[in-house]
Amino acid sequence: MLNPEFRRNLWLEMTQHRVIGMPLILGAMFLLTYLLNDREFGNEVAVLALSLCGLIVILWGASQAAESILSEVRSHTWENQRMSAMGAWDMAWGKLFGGTVYSWYGALICLAVYLISSDEVVVDTVKNMVLLVLCGLFSQTIALLISLQNLKKDRSITRSQATVYALFGLIAVMPFLQFGFEKEVMVEWYGFSMLNMDFTLTSLALFVVWALVGIYQSMRSELQMHNGLWVWTLFVIWLMVYLAGFMNDAEAMRLSVISSRLLVACLVALSLTYLMIFVESKDPVIFSRLRSMFEQGNWRQLNRNLPSWLTTLLIAFVVCAVLALTFPAEKGLESSLFFVAIYLFVLRDVCIILWINFGKQRKRADMTAILYLIVLYGLLPSIARAMDLGSAELLFFPQWGEDVLMGTLLVAGQFVLVLFLAKNRWQGNYGVTRAIHE
């Protein structure tokens, strides 16, 4: 039986008019290029076909993928879909491939023209095609994933959101597009040398798989099914391992290879903590629920409801702890405190973000938090520098060297203060609820 969601999208997207229109428009563009190039069906047509394919699947396709969810919420049909008997995976692929089916139809035409007109060797031609298809898929999965994630925070959808999410998709594929076509370059990963194109294709395929897993998990969550923490934990570990593989020149940093790779892993964990705390909802009710589960000792439910940013923060703690324990052998004792200070800065920032989100006016809380962090990490240190208050920088950044103890104490103080403020604000505004209309 055909996936109902895919079938519905086929009904809406592949109307007779549109099915005829796409090849006509693309055909006219290829004809014009052919005529302008002395009636040669060669490289110019191939470049146009590849560019159009990229444009159609990466930008337009991503926008369509995001719309496959956003339009449902906007037109109040999403609750019906959530209550259908379709499973999370059926819903995910029905939307991903159904919502974008028309863009893939156009892309297929472009790829066919490219295959015929390309003057590259067949293997390279096919690899270019696979790269574009994977880039399209990745861009679309990212746009769909962001749409699903955003539903947990805000269900008031505007029309421009799909375009914004498509741009995020484009940003996600940019590194692959940039490096993928550099065919002769070699990539070194954990000491292995691989052709850039082959490495890019493999990496991209893996990222697409992870994005699909992310969509599946988010869809499960939308269908009120519970997700454990292990999938996200696996992804964080995978990304740490993947990116650490590029750290092959530890000599430049006067570090051992292991330490340099641990540093990358730490950076990944910390970056993902910041990313997820902004992506995920900080609804105070979630914290009420977590508190209630904790008080009841309901660890299974707690595991299911724990936000991903909190899990990542715990992973970051483990990595920072390993670094704090292993670095002194290479860099002296003060390096331990340096990693403690880094972790305390992250904890302080998390508390600032929560403190703002626990306010009575929660609209645009994340934007306000970003502004605060820009002030803390950019504006205030610049003012301190301009006033020749060099030592004041201890307040704003983790410091390496003899001031590290003072810096750690200062950031610990900041953390305790902001934690106290956040806790008080949550208890004051949301700790004790009032009945509606009272």
Added chain:
Amino acid sequence: MITVENLSFEYPGVRALDEVSFVVEKGSVVALVGPNGAGKTTLLRCLAALDQPLSGVIYLDGDNTILQPRSTHRKTGYLPDFFGLYEDLTVERCLTYHAFAHGIASENITHAVRQAAERLDIADRMQVRAKDLSRGLRQRLAIAQAIVHEPPLLLLDEPASGLDPEARHSLATLFLSLRDLGMTLIVSSHILTELEAYSTHMLIMRQGKIVSQDFVGGYRDAAERCRIQLRLAAGCADLESLLENMDGVSDVQVNNREASFSFLCDKELQHQLLKYLIGHSVPVASFVEEKRDMHEAYLDKMQGVSDA
């Protein structure tokens, strides 16, 4: 069919449902009433396993809806207050999509679609696109979508809003026929007169709490008593003493040729009472259970809560 125990739900800083508990029997039609913001929509969404409550449990046919939300989704049809339709699809395709999405086998799809369309009286508009339907017909299509898989439980949030009197009447007829098919319905509405036509129970909510859960129709108190209204063809001087001497009769009020009193709802006992009155030459012209309409019952309950 449904058991709700100590259900609480919070929006940030606001408790929308506060320790709500009630039971709904299979085959009943429950009118969910209460002022705006009482928590009716939140309750329906929790029952539909669309939102996770802060605490408490809901059992639907023995399944915990929080732990088994997908089982709840399969057994439930839900019409939200702001429903949407696929505007560019025809009525037939809208229903076909929902039938497939609810897992109806391919060979049964045509029958299920036709049946849902006929029940909602839209079978003659199968090829009309949803965006070309009138308000009333859109409402009917939305309900048809919700019942195409014949769910045992149907939750409807303000299903009659915006419908003309004729459409409301046909909606009431439809709900009665769905009840006869064995479905359990919970209908949230502000229009009490409309609910009265098909509801068996009334669940009153206020400020996130259940104020009362009553039968609809004859006024019965906790001891299954009702109020009887008596009209006489002529005056009867000893009516009051006759009534007060009868076992089970209480709270007698006599006014000229009319009397009302509290008595048991048992029909056989009522028959015995009537026989007794006629046997004592009381000129009885009518003997009926006093009915209070839903509106009156609702206002009484709400007044009671306000006074408390």
